[in-house]
Amino acid sequence: MIHTEFDVIVVGAGAAGAVFANRLVRAGLQVLLIEKGPHYRQHHSDFQESELAIPKLLWDNNGYRVTGSAFRGTPNLGKAVGGGTLAWTGIALRLFEHDFECANRWGEIRGANIDNWPLRYQDLAPFYTEAEQDMGVSGTATPWDVAGATLPPLPPLDYYRTSRVYQQGFSRLNMQCSAGRVATNSQQYQGRSACLHCGFCRSGCRIDAKYQADTVLISPVLTADNFSLLSETTVTRLLTSADGRRITAVEYVDNHSRQKSVASAKVVVVCNNPIETPRLLLASANAAHPAGIGNQYDLVGRNFFCHLGTIGLGQLGRDVRLAIGHNMGNIMSLDQCNNAGADGLFKGGYTLLSLNGAGAGVAALDPLVQVNGYDLKQAMAAYNESLMLLSFVEGLPVATNRITLVPAETDEFGVPRAKVHYDYHPNDLAALRAAQRKLKLVLKACGARQIRVSPEFEAHPMGTMRMGWDETRSVTNEQTRVHGVENLYIGGGSLFVTGSSVNPTLTIHALALRSCQHILQQHFTRQGDSDADNTAV
Amino acid sequence: MMTISPALQAVIDALALGVIPQTETPSAPALGTQYIVNFAFSSWPEFRQQSLLQALAYVDELALQRYGLSCAQFNQALAIDLVKVIARHPGLAAFWTPFRVLLVLGYYGHPLAAQSIGMPGPSIERGGFTPDGEPA
Numbered sequence: 001m002i003h004t005e006f007d008v009i010v011v012g013a014g015a016a017g018a019v020f021a022n023r024l025v026r027a028g029l030q031v032l033l034i035e036k037g038p039h040y041r042q043h044h045s046d047f048q049e050s051e052l053a054i055p056k057l058l059w060d061n062n063g064y065r066v067t068g069s070a071f072r073g074t075p076n077l078g079k080a081v082g083g084g085t086l087a088w089t090g091i092a093l094r095l096f097e098h099d100f101e102c103a104n105r106w107g108e109i110r111g112a113n114i115d116n117w118p119l120r121y122q123d124l125a126p127f128y129t130e131a132e133q134d135m136g137v138s139g140t141a142t143p144w145d146v147a148g149a150t151l152p153p154l155p156p157l158d159y160y161r162t163s164r165v166y167q168q169g170f171s172r173l174n175m176q177c178s179a180g181r182v183a184t185n186s187q188q189y190q191g192r193s194a195c196l197h198c199g200f201c202r203s204g205c206r207i208d209a210k211y212q213a214d215t216v217l218i219s220p221v222l223t224a225d226n227f228s229l230l231s232e233t234t235v236t237r238l239l240t241s242a243d244g245r246r247i248t249a250v251e252y253v254d255n256h257s258r259q260k261s262v263a264s265a266k267v268v269v270v271c272n273n274p275i276e277t278p279r280l281l282l283a284s285a286n287a288a289h290p291a292g293i294g295n296q297y298d299l300v301g302r303n304f305f306c307h308l309g310t311i312g313l314g315q316l317g318r319d320v321r322l323a324i325g326h327n328m329g330n331i332m333s334l335d336q337c338n339n340a341g342a343d344g345l346f347k348g349g350y351t352l353l354s355l356n357g358a359g360a361g362v363a364a365l366d367p368l369v370q371v372n373g374y375d376l377k378q379a380m381a382a383y384n385e386s387l388m389l390l391s392f393v394e395g396l397p398v399a400t401n402r403i404t405l406v407p408a409e410t411d412e413f414g415v416p417r418a419k420v421h422y423d424y425h426p427n428d429l430a431a432l433r434a435a436q437r438k439l440k441l442v443l444k445a446c447g448a449r450q451i452r453v454s455p456e457f458e459a460h461p462m463g464t465m466r467m468g469w470d471e472t473r474s475v476t477n478e479q480t481r482v483h484g485v486e487n488l489y490i491g492g493g494s495l496f497v498t499g500s501s502v503n504p505t506l507t508i509h510a511l512a513l514r515s516c517q518h519i520l521q522q523h524f525t526r527q528g529d530s531d532a533d534n535t536a537v
Numbered sequence: 538m539m540t541i542s543p544a545l546q547a548v549i550d551a552l553a554l555g556v557i558p559q560t561e562t563p564s565a566p567a568l569g570t571q572y573i574v575n576f577a578f579s580s581w582p583e584f585r586q587q588s589l590l591q592a593l594a595y596v597d598e599l600a601l602q603r604y605g606l607s608c609a610q611f612n613q614a615l616a617i618d619l620v621k622v623i624a625r626h627p628g629l630a631a632f633w634t635p636f637r638v639l640l641v642l643g644y645y646g647h648p649l650a651a652q653s654i655g656m657p658g659p660s661i662e663r664g665g666f667t668p669d670g671e672p673a
Contacts, residue, residue: 049657049661050648050659051642051651052642052643052646052647062577062581160668161670196660196661197667197668197670198660198661199657199666320670321666323655324666324670325666325668325670358656358657360650360654360656364642365637365638372557372617372621372624373555373557373620374617376557377560377562380654381653383654383655
């Protein structure tokens with residue numbers, strides 16, 4: 001049993017955890033970062049330009065018990081140092097101003113649990129700018145930007161053949177469109193290559209033209225004396241003081257040797273995904289927290305929600321090289337992201353994002369999900385003569401959609417299995433139908449035929465550790481600290497109060513930067529007090 | 538440790554053939570891509586393995602009732618017809634959707650199948666492509 005003391009232990013080395021590690025190490029704190037998945041240090045040789053290389057980067061959802069009809073285990077979370085940023089498609093959009101105050105705008109929606117965020121867009125804006133600089137976001141001013149918003153650091157990526165077709169289609173429908181905001185380099189950036197349009201973003205970018213958190217944030221601090229990284233190591237439990245007000249230690253297990261260890265720190269930051277974070281806190285129940293850490297109001301794990309993804313595919317009958325290019329958002333339209341319900345149909349919104357690249361699996365799985373046999377092969381043979389357009393639809397948080405434990409069943413590390421209960425809210429499905437209609441309309445306006453639109457799939461899991469001012473309605477405060485526990489912070493999509501319809505990673509990064517600032521202020525204040533005490537002595 | 542019996546393996550093979558049959562390009566079984574199901578199965582917890590085995594057994598029984606043959610005796614035409622039935626069967630949706638995901642990903646991720654529909658294949662060493670889709 002090893003026991004070491006750190007300033008901060010970060011659990012999970014993904015989109016949020018990498019931010020905490022980078023900023024806290026650079027500030028001089030002693031940091032331990034623990035990641036369940038492997039550390040791919042040589043992207044050029046560790047990653048392959050093949051769709052078969054995607055699954056090894058993804059979190060396996062097969063270990064969960066599932067109830068409800070909406071959670072199908074669609075794999076889009078990461079499992080490695082770098083987390084989901086290894087397999088992500090790089091869409092780096094800011095939430096809109098209106099996304100932070102949905103309760104004010106919408107009022108009560110029966111069956112949903114809508115609340116305002118405990119911060120405004122303006123509070124997060126400087127951290128969005130910093131996140132875009134970290135990632136190297138490419139893009140241009142768009143019609144949907146908040147007035148005065150800073151532009152991303154890189155110019156937009158050139159339009160592909162397919163995007164030029166979409167431009168005409170959007171124009172015919174009097175819809176606005178723009179080059180996407182993508183964390184993929186349109187030109188060399190901070191020593192990383194420009195995109196070579198190989199088509200395999202989701203398999204991990206071999207040349208790091210796409211933002212991958214391990215390269216950008218972990219590698220620069222890897223050799224620092226004040227940093228320790230444990231990969232292929234699973235955190236099994238958080239231990240607290242007798243009064244439950246502080247986390248005193250983190251228990252973890254080496255995935256291979258099964259050696260158990262314990263480490264302690266002044267601050268612990270849990271940055272697992274929105275299923276695994278509540279699972280860890282619930283599994284850490286003790287006398288001070290009999291229902292799980294931070295769960296005194298039975299809120300840990302609740303208000304789970306996702307985006308509903310849907311994909312349209314249509315054939316143009318001419319070669320537009322669909323298989324080439326970065327995978328998502330070469331062109332986008334965000335016109336439909338702010339439906340306040342005035343038309344009586346639904347509240348929330350949906351994005352429209354072009355798809356490109358080696359997405360044969362995507363095409364065959366989603367828009368062609370009901371096509372098999374000879375028809376499937378025929379449709380797939382026309383891949384490069386096709387357009388593929390994606391919509392992410394805003395799903396609403398619902399209190400009964402939640403993560404709980406199955407105490408009678410444990411995994412190989414002895415941690416109780418998680419159960420995911422997820423059903424769509426009627427508003428989700430109304431918004432989905434609108435998005436599916438729009439996908440058809442846009443593809444038709446582009447001249448596509450044989451248009452097929454997929455059923456929904458759940459994407460970007462969020463919620464379960466919601467932020468808020470009121471501890472009876474939220475799990476974490478505006479600084480992402482767990483209510484009632486002085487030194488436990490959360491990072492990641494689990495913090496989201498509502499989810500907008502834009503991809504969440506940039507916001508996850510920005511929230512982590514903001515929390516880092518708070519943790520550092522607290523740390524140096526404590527240190528100053530301690531120094532003053534010592535001086536007095 | 539649960540295993541997939543030869544009879545149930547024949548169900549997997551038949552369903553793979555029905556989803557992606559032989560044409561001028563290879564079928565899924567011809568490329569061996571159905572074994573991605575076996576690979577996934579080996580990593581699942583027992584309750585997931587159990588539900589797959591039950592579903593496969595149910596499909597084989599359904600085939601016997603409908604065609605008078607078990608899946609091990611199926612030709613391509615029967616396999617295609619069986620897939621039409623299974624894909625519409627409401628009681629099999631929880632089995633069919635993830636099962637088909639594995640088959641389809643395994644097939645179109647295979648270099649031969651990917652090449653047959655114009656997927657680019659590895660290009661980084663050659664400099665990738667221009668934004669217009671031409672080799673760089």
